[in-house]
Amino acid sequence: MKRTPLYQVHKTLNAKFTEFGGWEMPLQYSSIVKEHLAVRATVGLFDLSHMGEFEIHGQGANELVQKLSTNDVGRLTDGRVLYTLFCNETGGIVDDLLIYRYTDNHYMLVVNAANIEKDLAWVRSHNDTDAEIEDLSNETVLIALQGPKSIDILNLFVSELDVSEISFFRFMVGEVAGIPTVISRTGYTGEIGFELYVQTSSGEDLWNALYPAVIEAEGQPVGLGARDTLRLEAGLRLYGVDMNDDTNPLEVGLSKFVKSKNRQFIGKNALLAAKKKGITKQMVGFQMLDRAVARTGYAVYQEGERIGEVTSGAPSPSLKCSIGFAIVTSQTISEDDEIDIEIRSRMHPAKIVTEPFI
C-alpha cells in the first residue's frame, strides 16, 4: 500500500489507519464523531496527499481540458477553480475532479487517488495538441483546513494577505508559514475552508505549523472516516461509491456540471442521446426514520416494489440520524415520499429529503 509523505506524523498522533484506493490513510485520530463535529464547530486539519495532481502546460492546454471536461472550462478566468467530470464515449464517468486555471495555457487537475493512473492515461491518450502533461502527485502534499475557524487560523500564517478575500472556488499562489503554497478556497466538507498544495519536501513543515493552531482553536486532525460523513451531509458524491465508469452524470444528480451548449467534449453525444431517450434512474437523498443505518448496496423499496439501492449511507453526526444516497428507477419520487430500506432482511422506513442534508 502507498503512504503519504505525512504517514509518520499520523503514526505519532496515534491514528487508526485504513486502506483507501490503494493507500494506507488515517481513518481517525480520536473518534469520527468528534472529528466531524470539530469541523462543523471549529476547524479540522486533513492530509489529502493521496489525491492526484497533474499540470498541463502549453498552447494546447485549453483545448485539451475543454475536450475532456463536461463542465465548461471556458467559464474559468485565471485563479478560478471548476468542479467537473471526465466522461467516456458512452457517457460513463471516468472521474470527478477540480480544474485550476493559472492561465489559458497552464492548468492543474486534481483527481481521485484511486484514479491517478487511469486519469493520466486518459488525458495522455486524448492529447492531440502540443500540451505537456506532468504528473505531480508524488511531488505534492495536499493539506486541507476546513471549518468556520479556518480563515482566522490561516490568517495567522500569511502576511500582506487576508485569506477571507479569496472567494469560494478561487485560488492564489502565496506563502503559508513561509512555505510556497497554492491556497485554494475549496473543500469536501460543506464548510468554509481551504486546500493547501505544497511541495512534498515542505509538507511536514506546513502540517507542523498549522497543527498547534488547530488544537489551540479546539479543532482536530481529521481522518477519512469523518471526511466521508462530512461530504455525505454536504450532499457531495464520492467516485467509486456513488458513481463509476458505468454511471452517467444525469443519473447521479450531476447534470448541472454538464454544459453542452456551443461546445464539444468526450461523451457529449452519448449524454445528449441518453437525455433524449429519457433518464430512467436518479439519485436521491434519504433520511432514516428509525435508528437503523443504511449502507452501500442495501435494497430500496417503494410501496413494496424494489426501486433501487443505497450507494452511500452512514449515521450523520450532525443530524443524529442516518442519511444516504440511493440510485432509484422511480421517476415520480419526490421530497418527503416514504421508502423502505432492507437492512438484514428487515424493512426500515426512510424518507426522501433534499440535499444537502445540513
Add this chain to the structure above:
Amino acid sequence: MIPDNLKYNESHEWARQEGDIVTIGISDYAQSEIQDIVYVELPEIGTELTQKTEFGVIESVKAAFDLYAPVSGEVIEVNESLLDAPEQVNESPYDDGWFLKIRITDSSELDALLDADGYQAHIEAEHA
C-alpha cells in the same frame, strides 16, 4: 480494563453468570475499537441463542459489527434502554451497556470461554 469475574468470547463478548442466568455484553476493548456506537440490534425475548452464532449487530459511524453468543440459551431480558441510548455501550460496557440476559441450558459451555488472563493474551495476540 478486563474484569476478573467475567468470561470472554474470542469475538469480544463477555458473559456474567449468576446461577442459570447469564448477562451478555461487549468488552471495553471492543467498544474502544468500534467507537461511536449509534445503533444496537438485539433479538426479542424468547429467542434461543446458540453458542458462537450471531445474535445481533452493533453499528458504529463507520461499520456494522456482528455479535456472537458466548453461550447458548433463551433470551429472558433485553436492555431496551440501548435503543434510545446506544452510546451506553461505549460509556459503560460492563454495566449500563449490557445487551441481554439469557437462561442457559448448559453451564459447561462457560468453561469453553476465556478467563480474564486468557482474554488479555488474546487481545495482545490480535494486536501483535
